[in-house]
Amino acid sequence: xxxxxxxxENWGTRVGVILAVTGSAVGLGNFLRFPDQAAKYGGGDxxxxxxxxxxxxxxxxxxxxxxxxxxxxxxxxxxxxxxFFSFRKGRLLPxxxxxxxxxxxxxxxxxxxxxxxxLAYAWFYLTGSMAAIGESEQGFGGFWESFVGSGExxxxxxxxxxxxxxxxILAFILNFILVYRGINKGIEWFCKWAMxxxxxxxxxxxxRVLTLPPVEGRTVLSGLGAMWNPSGEALLNPEIWLAAxxxxxxxxxxxxxxxxxxxxxxxxxxxxxxxxxxxxxxNGFCEIALxxxxxxxxxxxxxxxxxxxxxxxxxxTLPEVFAHMPGGRLFGFLFFLLLSMAALTSTISLLQPAIxxxxxxxxxxxxxxxxxxxxxxxxxxxxxxxxxxDLKALDTIDFWMxxxxxxxxxxxxVIIFGWVLGIDRGMAELTRGAEIKIPxxxxxxxxxxxxxxxxxxxxxxxxxxxxxxxxxxxxxGVARMSFGLILVATALFLLLIVQAVRRWRxxxxxxxxxxx
Amino acid sequence: MTLGGIAMMVFAVGGITAFLLWCVxxxxxxxxxxxxxxxxxxxxxxxxxx
Numbered sequence: 001x002x003x004x005x006x007x008x009e010n011w012g013t014r015v016g017v018i019l020a021v022t023g024s025a026v027g028l029g030n031f032l033r034f035p036d037q038a039a040k041y042g043g044g045d046x047x048x049x050x051x052x053x054x055x056x057x058x059x060x061x062x063x064x065x066x067x068x069x070x071x072x073x074x075x076x077x078x079x080x081x082x083x084f085f086s087f088r089k090g091r092l093l094p095x096x097x098x099x100x101x102x103x104x105x106x107x108x109x110x111x112x113x114x115x116x117x118x119l120a121y122a123w124f125y126l127t128g129s130m131a132a133i134g135e136s137e138q139g140f141g142g143f144w145e146s147f148v149g150s151g152e153x154x155x156x157x158x159x160x161x162x163x164x165x166x167x168x169i170l171a172f173i174l175n176f177i178l179v180y181r182g183i184n185k186g187i188e189w190f191c192k193w194a195m196x197x198x199x200x201x202x203x204x205x206x207x208r209v210l211t212l213p214p215v216e217g218r219t220v221l222s223g224l225g226a227m228w229n230p231s232g233e234a235l236l237n238p239e240i241w242l243a244a245x246x247x248x249x250x251x252x253x254x255x256x257x258x259x260x261x262x263x264x265x266x267x268x269x270x271x272x273x274x275x276x277x278x279x280x281x282x283n284g285f286c287e288i289a290l291x292x293x294x295x296x297x298x299x300x301x302x303x304x305x306x307x308x309x310x311x312x313x314x315x316x317t318l319p320e321v322f323a324h325m326p327g328g329r330l331f332g333f334l335f336f337l338l339l340s341m342a343a344l345t346s347t348i349s350l351l352q353p354a355i356x357x358x359x360x361x362x363x364x365x366x367x368x369x370x371x372x373x374x375x376x377x378x379x380x381x382x383x384x385x386x387x388x389x390d391l392k393a394l395d396t397i398d399f400w401m402x403x404x405x406x407x408x409x410x411x412x413x414v415i416i417f418g419w420v421l422g423i424d425r426g427m428a429e430l431t432r433g434a435e436i437k438i439p440x441x442x443x444x445x446x447x448x449x450x451x452x453x454x455x456x457x458x459x460x461x462x463x464x465x466x467x468x469x470x471x472x473x474x475x476x477g478v479a480r481m482s483f484g485l486i487l488v489a490t491a492l493f494l495l496l497i498v499q500a501v502r503r504w505r506x507x508x509x510x511x512x513x514x515x516x
Numbered sequence: 517m518t519l520g521g522i523a524m525m526v527f528a529v530g531g532i533t534a535f536l537l538w539c540v541x542x543x544x545x546x547x548x549x550x551x552x553x554x555x556x557x558x559x560x561x562x563x564x565x566x
Contacts, residue, residue: 016550017543017549017550017553018540018543018544020555020557020558021543021553021554021555022536023555023557025555044520044521044524047524047528048524051527051528051531078561190557192557221517222517224517224521224525225517225518225521227521227525228517228521228522228524228525228528229517229518229520229521229524230520230521230524253556258556259556261561262556262559262561263559265559265560265561265562266554266559269552270552270553270554271549271552271553271554274539274542274543274546274549274553275553275554275555277539278536278539278540278542278543278553279555281532281535281536281538281539282536282539284532284535284536285532285533285535285536288528288529288532289529289532289533292528292529293529345557349556352561355561356561366563433552435542435543435546435548435549435552435553436542436546
């Protein structure tokens, strides 16, 4: 096969690879969670820690997780618990792998709920009801609040037809059918061809936002200022650094254990360095150059401030943008439909670490493991949907899992890479089959800088800003129950890991007997 | 919008766009890269039931 850059055959393949790699990274984190976090933590003030975290944490730890996953796969394991067992340093290591199962599962419980919101908004645009919502007294903001039931707990179940419930059920069923049947080719096709359409739509929306006329004296420039102007005051707040790191991990899918599971199925000489870097670049582009130029500036222009309500900013602001675009109904329909499809591909991957663990740790087949996970995630999603007042359950699980949890697992992964496996072995794994030359300073970054940065931020947050979050677990009933749900899931999977470790030890003993 | 805001926006948006273009260039220009590059989308976790 001709391999030169000028080869016609290769151009199609290469473009396909670029689209698949960059497209696989796009999801709710880019267009909904990122603007919400940026608005919550001060726009420009958030962007400094965010950019630092992208370079010092996100990219290096993406390399680490891909490398550890491929290495663990060569040892015959596909879940983090199994991989940690195979690294053979300390008896406690496999139990840390519990995070690689619990984090994606708990994040799944609210992620699928938001997929339901996206599907609902696509439906509203398709049926034309969004125009009437915009003209109503409550406007897009009031509608979104009543739709998700942020006024009172149980709203979704009290009046299911005016809530996201039917759409969440649809998303849930679609998701489990896809996982059950293992339809990965369809996902690959979607990432290759439908994701670029989503990105293209977002580009058109950016152009529309940047050419908006002033609304009540609020101009595009002042909107961009709301997003990008740094004040510098918040830089000493460790919670912002923690949140920025959590956002980078969330959108790059790093620190979930998901990448490690997928990488474990790769061939030993497949590239992990350029693949993960291209995915991170595509993801960063969608987040910084598209969402960053669109959502908060639009929120400022239309609303005068950027509301933050746990992924809600996009549902309040983007309909305003569509309402000011020619063909806005079609744009709105396509955008929310493609975004929900993109998010569905992410929810499928969120289940893979737990499926891999149940299969290799307990010998449970695909169908049984999918059924068990269906039950666990259904309970979690119903919990998040029921406790909708101020979206407290969603906020609590999102903060402790997506921000703190991903941060902790990211720290564990980089310490294992640099210190448990050893930086020499780690770097040898990273550079194996690499299509780019890894610069020499990366070894020092991964061994010293990244772990130190993570530990300093965590210690600073624990000593200065953690108490309000921790005390809320005592004073707020829903926060306490949400955290309790996380603890129950963790305890359940720890017990299963105990059983899995026994099986793996037995298996190893038998292997040793067979091959003296 | 302040000067600092403009600088930050240009640095961030320009930087990430240049970074993405460089990655795309590397994928296109590196011989054999299509055979060894992967994403979650094209990795098929095997079904042990079948």
